[in-house]
């Protein structure tokens with residue numbers, strides 16, 4: 150090594166893991182302008198040719214790491230790049246070169262001017278720029294220039310420059326490895342180190358205005374609603390309100406009534422607000438009492454309103470919300486079933502704090518709002534969402550034990566969660582108005598009055614126009630008259646009862662449920678309730694010596710819950726299973742018929758274990774092909790959706806869209822019934838469209854995908870459009886359950902499949918190549934081409 154190449158440890162960037170988080174990578178230590186305060190441009194210094202130590206979690210080879218594609222699916226491997234390797238100080242192993250960017254603003258400007266030809270602040274395959282930008286290497290002080298080529302690398306450059314700029318940087322040293330990183334690895338890294346953090350919310354004294362912000366219903370005041378039986382929270386929020394008002398902020402704290410009626414909820418539609426969630430007591434850290442900081446309370450995950458406080462020697466304390474993860478985009482609150490899906494991803498990334506926080510919020514919601522809410526906004530107070538609490542709590546409990554947490558505390562947590570789930574099961578899902586006593590099955594059927602205020606403003610225009618015309622008033626006037634109950638339209642009342650049920654189902658909206666949701670014993674809901682019954686039974690039996698006390702003080706034993714499960718399984722076979730069509734259908738309690746809408750929810754009985762082996766077998770062999778598209782499972786078949794027209798627009802939970810929760814439940818269900826090979830095939834498809842969009846569209850991760858589209862599956866314009874697509878320069882959050890599906894999906898795939906994903910190998914090409922290697926003892930390809938035989942059917946989630 151020459152003196153020129155000698156390692157200089159004072160150069161922070163030289164030692165830097167090129168894949169560190171932005172906080173580290175763009176932190177003060179690596180800022181060239183701070184290192185060389187007296188010179189504008191780095192002069193006379195060279196950077197070491199020594200490779201930084203990178204220990205990737207994924208065993209990607211360098212060959213996997215670069216690809217470029219055009220919309221016609223042509224793949225360019227890195228060997229297609231006209232970069233000639235030269236013998237120089239910059240000639241390091243591929244991917245280890247560093248660039249000096251001495252003017253971030255200027256580079257950004259040039260990059261966008263040349264490459265963002267459609268001026269949407271993203272560099273995508275739709276931009277028609279030269280697809281090349283030269284950057285000077287750090288070793289040569291910018292003298293030697295290298296070309297950054299292709300959409301993927303240029304868009305990564307845009308992302309890195311944008312982040313660095315947002316972090317206040319003017320200059321940076323940028324590792325090439327950060328630009329040509331294997332996209333699977335990059336997405337996984339971003340999800341685990343950045344997206345979860347950016348989607349995490351936790352109420353504190355300082356952030357309430359920001360936390361409560363809602364784009365769905367603009368309002369003059371930011372409001373927080375607090376349950377009346379939470380004195381500590383009321384005191385806390387009153388103080389926060391006072392402080393905010395002193396600062397001139399428009400914050401109002403409202404105390405909810407003891408009984409929440411549909412009339413009350415409608416009356417506050419024009420005063421929307423965030424609903425308080427579980428909080429913990431924490432010491433106040435202030436300057437004159439630094440001791441307080443060390444007086445840590447063991448109050449974590451205790452509903453402070455229930456907690457008996459130790460009266461002796463009370464340190465100064467305040468409240469702080471437990472963390473939760475929001476879905477993203479316009480959904481800036483804690484959602485019911487999104488949280489379950491998100492928690493699966495968080496647990497894989499060992500963010501048990503987040504998953505546990507969300508379970509605690511659900512316990513709080515059941516105890517203070519009577520149900521797990523659609524989401525914690527005032528306009529969601531009357532309705533729930535698909536229930537997943539038992540599985541979520543069990544998974545968190547297992548993770549706590551795995552992490553060596555206090556087993557007693559973990560067990561206490563599990564018990565509280567189960568007691569809350571039992572209450573929810575009995576008082577929400579298996580009583581009026583949701584229970585159908587004839588079948589013993591349940592329907593989504595929330596309370597509520599009027600038009601759901603949170604929907605996009607034009608969502609109901611086509612429906613309401615004839616009513617407005619009939620009365621000779623404008624649409625806006627009609628909506629007000631109807632909401633204020635100044636006019637009676639029984640037909641509309643029924644429509645909205647069903648519409649609310651659609652929203653409670655989480656499948657809002659779909660022609661499967663349109664106009665009838667509240668009368669449907671759906672496959673989805675009954676599968677989930679079956680899972681509750683089995684989970685509760687097994688938990689009571691295996692963890693609590695077959696005895697748990699419910700919130701009414703009564704004993705609960707496994708036998709009762711197992712018999713409930715058995716009854717539901719029989720009822721599902723009788724009313725929902727269709728032998729001739731080899732499919733589960735929803736059952737309409739008014740018409741006494743199955744609906745015959747082919748929905749991906751037909752796979753949920755596999756997830757919950759409610760299907761018989763025989764039903765699962767028939768479903769996979771005879772019906773799966775109806776739902777399997779290029780990018781995974783479609784929400785429903787085209788035939789069932791029917792013809793789309795101006796008067797009958799696309800609905801987002803129908804063909805041709807695919808949703809992460811549908812994929813996840815099917816993968817797990819299929820694996821559970823021994824169809825691990827099929828599960829892996831579907832995983833590959835879904836992760837393929839995710840990765841391809843991520844590469845072609847500036848790092849995008851969206852709420853849902855058009856699973857039939859090879860080129861731009863992220864482009865969905867049904868209803869409120871896609872979420873997660875609207876960013877400038879860099880996507881910082883992804884979308885909650887889609888992030889989770891990526892993390893979970895990777896757990897299913899073999900190294901070989903992950904490598905193929907990294908080079909955006911289309912599913913059919915990958916499956917065909919896998920078949921050829923079926924007899925190869927090293928690759929161990931299985932039917933469908935993905936995975937290891939030893940995993941078949943035993944994928945643990």
Ligand SMILES: OC[C@H]1O[C@H](O[C@H]2O[C@H](CO)[C@@H](O)[C@H](O)[C@H]2O)[C@H](O)[C@@H](O)[C@@H]1O
Pocket residue numbers: 365476480484486487523601603604605652653655656657658
């Ligand atoms: O504002 C319109 C609707 O938005 C929500 O539904 C959609 O987003 C949710 C959050 O990701 C998701 O849980 C749901 O499945 C989606 O359809 C909301 O849940 C609806 O109640 C609301 O009307």
Ligand SMILES: [Ca+2]
Pocket residue numbers: 264265266267268269270271272273276
């Ligand atoms: Ca663009």
